[in-house]
Amino acid sequence: MKKKNYFMILLAVLVLSIINLTGCSKERVSNKDSYESLEEKGSIVMGLDDTFAPMGFRDDKGELVGFDVDLAEEVFNRIGFEVEFQPIDWSMKETELNSGNIDVIWNGYSITEERKEKVNFTQAYLKNKQIIITLADSSINNKEDLKGKKVAVQNGSSTLEAINKQPEIVATFEGGEPVLFDTNNEAIMDLEAKRVDAVVSDEVLARYYIKQKNPEEYKVLEDNFGEEEYGIGIRKEDKRLIEEINNTLNEMKKDGSYQKVYEKWFGENK
Amino acid sequence: MISYIYTLLPSMADGLIITLEIFFLTLILSIPLGIIVSIGRLSEIKFLFKITEFYIWVMRGTPLMLQIVFIFFGLPIVGIAFDRFTAVLIAFVLNYGAYFGEIFRGGMESIDKGQYEAAKVLGLTSYKTFIRIILPQMFKVVLPSIANEVITLVKDTSLVYVVGIGELLRAGKIASNRDVSLIPLALVGIIYLLLTAIFTEIFNKIEKRYSYYE
Amino acid sequence: MILEVDGLNKSFGRKQVLKDISFTLETGEILAIIGPSGAGKTTMLRCINSLEKCDNGTIKIDGSYLCKDYNNKSIYASSEEMKFIRKKVGLVFQNYNLFPHMSVIENIVEAPINVFGVSKNEAKDKALQLLNTMGLEDKINSYPFELSGGQKQRVAIARACALEPKLMCLDEPTSALDPELREEIAGIIEKLVDNGMSILIITHDMVFAKRIANKIIFMEDGRIVHEGKKAEFFNNYEDDRIRKFIAL
Numbered sequence: 026m027k028k029k030n031y032f033m034i035l036l037a038v039l040v041l042s043i044i045n046l047t048g049c050s051k052e053r054v055s056n057k058d059s060y061e062s063l064e065e066k067g068s069i070v071m072g073l074d075d076t077f078a079p080m081g082f083r084d085d086k087g088e089l090v091g092f093d094v095d096l097a098e099e100v101f102n103r104i105g106f107e108v109e110f111q112p113i114d115w116s117m118k119e120t121e122l123n124s125g126n127i128d129v130i131w132n133g134y135s136i137t138e139e140r141k142e143k144v145n146f147t148q149a150y151l152k153n154k155q156i157i158i159t160l161a162d163s164s165i166n167n168k169e170d171l172k173g174k175k176v177a178v179q180n181g182s183s184t185l186e187a188i189n190k191q192p193e194i195v196a197t198f199e200g201g202e203p204v205l206f207d208t209n210n211e212a213i214m215d216l217e218a219k220r221v222d223a224v225v226s227d228e229v230l231a232r233y234y235i236k237q238k239n240p241e242e243y244k245v246l247e248d249n250f251g252e253e254e255y256g257i258g259i260r261k262e263d264k265r266l267i268e269e270i271n272n273t274l275n276e277m278k279k280d281g282s283y284q285k286v287y288e289k290w291f292g293e294n295k
Numbered sequence: 296m297i298s299y300i301y302t303l304l305p306s307m308a309d310g311l312i313i314t315l316e317i318f319f320l321t322l323i324l325s326i327p328l329g330i331i332v333s334i335g336r337l338s339e340i341k342f343l344f345k346i347t348e349f350y351i352w353v354m355r356g357t358p359l360m361l362q363i364v365f366i367f368f369g370l371p372i373v374g375i376a377f378d379r380f381t382a383v384l385i386a387f388v389l390n391y392g393a394y395f396g397e398i399f400r401g402g403m404e405s406i407d408k409g410q411y412e413a414a415k416v417l418g419l420t421s422y423k424t425f426i427r428i429i430l431p432q433m434f435k436v437v438l439p440s441i442a443n444e445v446i447t448l449v450k451d452t453s454l455v456y457v458v459g460i461g462e463l464l465r466a467g468k469i470a471s472n473r474d475v476s477l478i479p480l481a482l483v484g485i486i487y488l489l490l491t492a493i494f495t496e497i498f499n500k501i502e503k504r505y506s507y508y509e
Numbered sequence: 510m511i512l513e514v515d516g517l518n519k520s521f522g523r524k525q526v527l528k529d530i531s532f533t534l535e536t537g538e539i540l541a542i543i544g545p546s547g548a549g550k551t552t553m554l555r556c557i558n559s560l561e562k563c564d565n566g567t568i569k570i571d572g573s574y575l576c577k578d579y580n581n582k583s584i585y586a587s588s589e590e591m592k593f594i595r596k597k598v599g600l601v602f603q604n605y606n607l608f609p610h611m612s613v614i615e616n617i618v619e620a621p622i623n624v625f626g627v628s629k630n631e632a633k634d635k636a637l638q639l640l641n642t643m644g645l646e647d648k649i650n651s652y653p654f655e656l657s658g659g660q661k662q663r664v665a666i667a668r669a670c671a672l673e674p675k676l677m678c679l680d681e682p683t684s685a686l687d688p689e690l691r692e693e694i695a696g697i698i699e700k701l702v703d704n705g706m707s708i709l710i711i712t713h714d715m716v717f718a719k720r721i722a723n724k725i726i727f728m729e730d731g732r733i734v735h736e737g738k739k740a741e742f743f744n745n746y747e748d749d750r751i752r753k754f755i756a757l
Binding site: 117 | 302303305306309364368371372456457458459460461465468469470471472473474475477
């Protein structure tokens with residue numbers, strides 16, 4: 026009995042200190058604008074999931090490449106910052122940002138209401154749709170046809186958020202919910218193996234995968250689960266940084282350099 | 296296919312180096328820590344015993360992944376910040392130190408108390424008794440359990456993905472997502488199997504070497 | 510006088526296992542302590558070898574006090590003195606407690622080298638000499654698990670002898686041996702006496718005690734019931750308890 030008490034006290038102390046810690050971390054978010062200290066350092070840390078083709082990933086030489094990588098390099102070059110790319114685990118992205126390990130999240134980061142509570146977004150720099158992909162010979166031609174079918178989605182993705190906004194359609198899926206996968210890659214492989222009937226995914230990602238595989242094997246439906254946009258995630262207090270990035274993006278769109286990067290990565294497909 | 300695998304090798308090698316760094320540093324640091332922990336756990340000093348008991352409870356009672364997250368993301372809040380690799384290493388050493396500590400404790404408890412008495416009667420100090428009589432016998436007893444932990448450690452190194460460190464499995468995932476292919480992951484699997492085979496063989500050798508007595 | 514024990518008491522919790530034990534051992538004597546199991550023989554031996562601490566009473570070994578009774582409490586020697594006193598007493602455990610990970614020779618040189626700083630060569634020469642007298646010259650590099658019970662015992666004796674104790678204690682030396690080997694161990698013990706050692710043996714082997722001892726102490730229930738010369742003891746038919754025990 027005595028021993029039990031002792032452990033209960035320790036447990037309580039542990040729980041209290043954790044609550045305390047999270048309390049502190051919230052305070053931290055309301056810190057000062059960090060732009061000046063970034064200027065002093067002359068460099069900025071960009072967090073990205075380096076497994077995320079085609080936005081930011083590694084080529085076979087291990088170099089970081091991708092649409093976001095090229096775009097970010099140009100943007101920060103113009104602002105006058107050197108970019109340090111910091112690979113992170115995607116599920117920890119907001120934690121990484123708010124604990125100050127990285128200064129921006131820039132890696133196919135869709136703007137959603139939920140995320141807006143945690144971070145601020147720059148203007149959208151890329152439009153994206155949540156498209157439905159099936160095998161080329163599939164009988165599915167629109168959203169209604171998904172009734173009673175197995176539909177795969179990447180877990181924790183903005184796609185999942187998007188389809189959940191149409192619960193009446195999700196309810197018609199087999200089992201009344203989508204099949205969740207860790208990566209889009211796995212979802213598409215399961216489609217190939219015919220264990221699922223359709224995959225809902227970011228258009229940008231999906232087009233890349235389909236291009237890498239055999240485009241003839243797949244069909245992209247007209248119907249979609251809504252449009253969304255990619256933005257750059259910034260700490261709430263960093264107002265100045267948002268402004269600088271937005272101005273630079275506008276500038277690049279005007280002088281055509283944005284279009285150049287776009288064409289390099291998505292040119293043929295769109 | 297062969298030429299594709301060939302293009303994968305450089306990035307796999309980079310990942311492998313990180314995996315092995317974490318593996319060896321963890322091993323080198325956590326085994327001595329484990330010995331200290333086991334001594335604390337067997338200590339007659341109540342305070343020391345309670346502290347180690349608590350430490351082992353926390354380390355074995357929570358997932359290693361959580362410990363990594365706590366050390367890297369949690370501690371900076373109270374002003375203790377480590378870089379990614381150091382944070383991961385601390386988490387691994389603390390975690391494996393607890394497991395090794397319990398293994399060593401079991402090993403020490405399995406040694407007949409007559410061994411301590413024989414050493415005492417011969418006048419050996421408790422330090423010499425530990426180093427020369429108990430430790431060598433204990434290592435033989437715990438070797439199979441240690442081998443087990445080592446194999447687990449090889450695979451546990453993949454948990455460092457949570458702080459974005461590019462070890463072997465991550466290198467495989469990057470290539471797999473980039474090329475939309477399972478081959479990189481299969482290759483990673485083969486590399487893990489090779490590593491496991493090598494360490495198993497090494498431990499068989501060590502066990503053989505310790506089999507000169509019964 | 511090599512050993513003097515006076516008024517020794519020892520309890521484990523509420524159970525008193527040694528009750529006012531007093532006896533002496535003359536230099537060069539072989540004393541056998543006999544009695545039924547649970548009589549406190551082994552506990553007494555462990556007190557003399559400082560593996561247990563007695564509650565009160567005095568133990569004096571070769572003129573040095575291991576512990577001394579003071580106001581009905583045993584006060585022990587300082588750890589520095591203990592090291593010195595302990596060297597005078599050797600103990601051969603009932604199950605020998607050899608170090609299994611060390612060869613025969615390593616078992617023997619361990620303490621001389623690591624406790625008393627004897628040089629490796631010197632310790633080795635001495636060990637080889639001891640093994641020769643024990644008839645173990647072909648087992649030098651064997652490991653304990655490769656030895657028979659009798660061989661293990663001789664190694665254990667050699668290990669204890671390497672520190673040149675003045676008093677050698679043996680706990681049930683014949684318990685794990687075939688009866689034929691009694692004579693062999695008796696011979697070795699006599700050799701030790703010839704070399705100037707005094708011997709304290711705990712046994713319940715009456716045949717062996719009769720064969721080897723000069724003096725016998727009979728213990729029962731934590732007390733010394735009888736103490737005397739061998740002949741005296743074995744002709745003592747007046748005491749019921751002893752008669753019963755001898756008849757066993």
